[in-house]
Amino acid sequence: MALPSHAQIVVIGGGIIGCSTAYHLARDHKADVILLEQGKLTSGSTWHAAGLVGQLRSSASITRVLKYSVELYKGLEAETGLATGWKMTGCLRLATNQDRWTEYKRLATTAKSFGMDMQLVSPEEVKRMWPMMDTSDLVGASWLPTDGQASPSDITQSLAKGARMHGARLFENVRVTGFEMKDGRILKVKTDQGDVACDKVVNCAGQWARQVGAMAGINVPLQPVKHQYIITEKLPGLATDAPTLRDPDRRTYFKEEVGGLVMGGYEPNPQGWTTGDVPNDWEFRLFDDDFDHFEQHMMQAIERVPGLADVGVKQMINGPESFTPDGNFILGVAPECSNMFVGAGFNAFGIASGGGAGWVLAQWVVDGEAPLDLWVVDISRFSGLHRDRQWVSDRTLEAYGKHYTIGYPHEEYASGRPYIVSPLYERLKRHRAVFGSKLGWERPNWFAPEGVEPKDVYAMGRQNWFATVGDEHRHVREAVGVFDQSSFAKYEMTGKDAQKALDFICANDVSKAVGRLTYTQLLNTRGGIEADLTVARLADDKFYIVTGTGFRTHDLAWISDHIPSGYDAKVVDVTEQFGTLSLMGPNARSVLETVTAADVSNAAFPFGHVREVAIAGAAVRALRVTYVGELGWELHVPIGATGEVFDALMAAGKPHGIRPVGYRALESLRLEKGYRAWGSDITPNDTPLEAGLGWAVKLRKDTDFLGRKALEKLGDAALTKRLACFTVDDKDVVLLGRETILRDGQPVGYLTSGGYGYTVGKNIGFGYVRNTGGVDDAFLAGGSYELVVAMERVPAKIHMEPLFDPVAARVKA
Numbered sequence: 031m032a033l034p035s036h037a038q039i040v041v042i043g044g045g046i047i048g049c050s051t052a053y054h055l056a057r058d059h060k061a062d063v064i065l066l067e068q069g070k071l072t073s074g075s076t077w078h079a080a081g082l083v084g085q086l087r088s089s090a091s092i093t094r095v096l097k098y099s100v101e102l103y104k105g106l107e108a109e110t111g112l113a114t115g116w117k118m119t120g121c122l123r124l125a126t127n128q129d130r131w132t133e134y135k136r137l138a139t140t141a142k143s144f145g146m147d148m149q150l151v152s153p154e155e156v157k158r159m160w161p162m163m164d165t166s167d168l169v170g171a172s173w174l175p176t177d178g179q180a181s182p183s184d185i186t187q188s189l190a191k192g193a194r195m196h197g198a199r200l201f202e203n204v205r206v207t208g209f210e211m212k213d214g215r216i217l218k219v220k221t222d223q224g225d226v227a228c229d230k231v232v233n234c235a236g237q238w239a240r241q242v243g244a245m246a247g248i249n250v251p252l253q254p255v256k257h258q259y260i261i262t263e264k265l266p267g268l269a270t271d272a273p274t275l276r277d278p279d280r281r282t283y284f285k286e287e288v289g290g291l292v293m294g295g296y297e298p299n300p301q302g303w304t305t306g307d308v309p310n311d312w313e314f315r316l317f318d319d320d321f322d323h324f325e326q327h328m329m330q331a332i333e334r335v336p337g338l339a340d341v342g343v344k345q346m347i348n349g350p351e352s353f354t355p356d357g358n359f360i361l362g363v364a365p366e367c368s369n370m371f372v373g374a375g376f377n378a379f380g381i382a383s384g385g386g387a388g389w390v391l392a393q394w395v396v397d398g399e400a401p402l403d404l405w406v407v408d409i410s411r412f413s414g415l416h417r418d419r420q421w422v423s424d425r426t427l428e429a430y431g432k433h434y435t436i437g438y439p440h441e442e443y444a445s446g447r448p449y450i451v452s453p454l455y456e457r458l459k460r461h462r463a464v465f466g467s468k469l470g471w472e473r474p475n476w477f478a479p480e481g482v483e484p485k486d487v488y489a490m491g492r493q494n495w496f497a498t499v500g501d502e503h504r505h506v507r508e509a510v511g512v513f514d515q516s517s518f519a520k521y522e523m524t525g526k527d528a529q530k531a532l533d534f535i536c537a538n539d540v541s542k543a544v545g546r547l548t549y550t551q552l553l554n555t556r557g558g559i560e561a562d563l564t565v566a567r568l569a570d571d572k573f574y575i576v577t578g579t580g581f582r583t584h585d586l587a588w589i590s591d592h593i594p595s596g597y598d599a600k601v602v603d604v605t606e607q608f609g610t611l612s613l614m615g616p617n618a619r620s621v622l623e624t625v626t627a628a629d630v631s632n633a634a635f636p637f638g639h640v641r642e643v644a645i646a647g648a649a650v651r652a653l654r655v656t657y658v659g660e661l662g663w664e665l666h667v668p669i670g671a672t673g674e675v676f677d678a679l680m681a682a683g684k685p686h687g688i689r690p691v692g693y694r695a696l697e698s699l700r701l702e703k704g705y706r707a708w709g710s711d712i713t714p715n716d717t718p719l720e721a722g723l724g725w726a727v728k729l730r731k732d733t734d735f736l737g738r739k740a741l742e743k744l745g746d747a748a749l750t751k752r753l754a755c756f757t758v759d760d761k762d763v764v765l766l767g768r769e770t771i772l773r774d775g776q777p778v779g780y781l782t783s784g785g786y787g788y789t790v791g792k793n794i795g796f797g798y799v800r801n802t803g804g805v806d807d808a809f810l811a812g813g814s815y816e817l818v819v820a821m822e823r824v825p826a827k828i829h830m831e832p833l834f835d836p837v838a839a840r841v842k843a
Contacts, residue, residue, distance in 0.1 A: 050388025
């Protein structure tokens with residue numbers, strides 16, 4: 031079959047992700063799709079995958095993607111006639127200590143929040159299900175009966191056949207050599223057998239995805255890591271339907287295969303492969319066996335399954351798998367190239383993810399936007415930092431080594447730090463800052479008092495910083511604090527059509543006078559919230575846009591991609607040009623008026639305004655906004671002057687009790703004030719109306735904007751979910767998010783974020799209450815509420831107003 035000269039969509043890569051994407055593009059969208067594989071189907075890393083299929087992740091959307099995979103694999107053989115090797119054996123996860131057991135109790139709660147039945151079982155029950163196992167050290171295990179295993183090659187061949195049945199054309203032994211591009215778009219895919227003109231390209235090239243992306247100028251931050259497992263001879267007494275087994279405290283996993291065991295693991299000292307290009311001819315190839323490195327897993331496995339000591343090893347598999355710096359896979363439209371989509375970096379979850387990832391990626395390719403909240407896997411979560419190959423390798427190997435470690439709340443990565451520091455880094459260190467890291471930036475999480483070691487001590491309960499953060503929180507409520515928020519992403523939009531462009535992109539009305547600023551969401555075509563940010567109007571044709579650190583690439587790409595064609599409007603990233611100091615608290619004005627000659631009275635400088643003021647000889651953009659619910663300003667300072675402005679504030683603020691404050695207090699303060707966090711409380715799955723942010727949408731104005739049609743379609747129909755605030759009095763309870771919300775004993779949703787409010791003295795959580803019959807005020811107020819926290823039910827109160835209002839100084843809890 032000759033390579034066609036044109037196709038609507040070209041998928042690159044014939045592993046499970048590429049074949050699944052082609053299958054769904056052909057089946058669901060009747061797309062004209064071709065798939066190009068440089069060798070044979072499955073010849074990269076798919077063929078040597080272990081084939082475990084787990085479904086539960088910490089994101090509801092990703093769990094839905096994995097659940098879809100299971101449903102697809104169950105029925106695929108009936109459609110295509112090709113077996114997939116799917117066996118629903120269930121999965122046991124073993125716990126040998128109390129912290130792991132607490133983690134499982136939280137996981138089981140999350141599972142129930144997401145509509146899955148994960149059970150917690152005793153060591154005796156584990157022994158009954160897996161008689162060959164030594165259970166003497168177990169506290170218990172989690173049991174997810176719908177997990178299972180499959181044959182990676184068989185599933186992929188079945189998906190490939192299904193893709194062909196629905197009209198896709200698959201070509202083997204065709205190597206992509208480059209792209210013909212114009213204005214940041216791909217016009218043609220170049221191959222060793224001719225060029226293919228196309229509308230869109232999907233890069234599913236596995237461990238080659240980075241190289242393929244680089245040909246189009248896009249960055250896919252992958253690191254291939256050597257992952258080993260063994261297949262044993264037959265193990266007498268092993269049941270063919272034995273559950274798959276994860277033993278994370280011993281860093282190993284097991285699954286039954288033809289009467290023997292597949293056993294592998296995730297070691298703390300992994301071996302990366304190359305930071306350069308993966309050889310093109312790496313087809314059906316493995317590394318040499320490395321029993322010395324594998325011995326650590328072998329010893330742990332024999333202690334768990336003593337019978338392993340007496341059986342031979344039939345085969346060792348030592349192959350490269352693509353891992354990412356945060357352990358989440360990579361999907362979505364490349365920020366650098368608007369018609370290349372990526373599906374890669376599956377962190378040894380490719381078989382479990384394959385069916386669902388192909389389903390959502392196909393939808394994304396056709397619609398141009400994600401069908402679900404897929405932020406945790408979106409390629410736009412990365413930044414320029416991730417072009418540093420050594421940094422990506424170091425961080426990815428750390429993430430691999432943590433694959434089976436206990437997931438403590440608020441845990442930070444250690445590798446590749448510090449990478450980006452604000453001009454205040456050394457000053458804040460002298461104030462005993464304990465830093466966290468966000469998109470490469472070092473940011474102060476809290477400040478250790480004298481006598482307290484300035485480091486996080488991780489725990490499942492209250493952590494060592496809890497009381498100290500409470501002091502910082504109270505200080506902002508009572509006096510004044512200064513936050514270093516220099517890592518904020520900052521853009522400028524200029525041009526005579528800048529306002530018109532923002533009118534279309536933003537849900538709120540940004541067409542205000544010069545000197546005004548606006549909080550707004552950016553919506554997708556479903557009316558879901560793709561971003562929330564502030565837009566300050568500096569001149570008729572110049573706007574200053576500020577958004578969260580982690581959303582820098584995503585929000586810039588979203589704005590750029592949605593400027594209507596033909597408009598004279600250009601957006602540029604100016605993040606590194608400005609340091610940001612947030613001066614917050616009832617004494618903020620007293621401090622600010624000491625360091626500037628500008629009039630900062632309420633009459634001259636009201637809330638929601640922006641002014642340029644001079645501080646310590648620097649021209650500072652002062653934005654009167656707050657994320658903590660107190661009087662305050664964000665001071666955007668030319669980066670070189672940030673230190674001097676900080677010193678001036680600290681000196682002037684001394685009589686007013688100024689002190690630096692960290693991000694953990696910021697989180698606590700915003701929960702009390704009811705401010706939503708994008709990525710948790712508000713996501714592309716949620717509309718402003720459901721999130722209680724309808725006041726920030728210009729529906730009364732006769733202006734078309736992205737998402738308007740979807741919101742109008744919802745019209746006066748009853749909302750079936752609404753964001754609410756919940757409090758729990760018991761101070762020993764720790765809320766983290768994803769705890770189940772019970773109304774009159776029935777599950778109605780789960781928390782999207784959780785923490786502690788030190789002013790109100792209670793645990794605080796936000797979450798959507800759902801009811802197909804509608805969620806009005808009477809429904810919300812008419813129920814009795816509990817939260818399920820680590821499988822325990824605790825009484826909770828619902829609130830529809832902020833818990834703390836500093837203007838009226840009233841606490842509502």
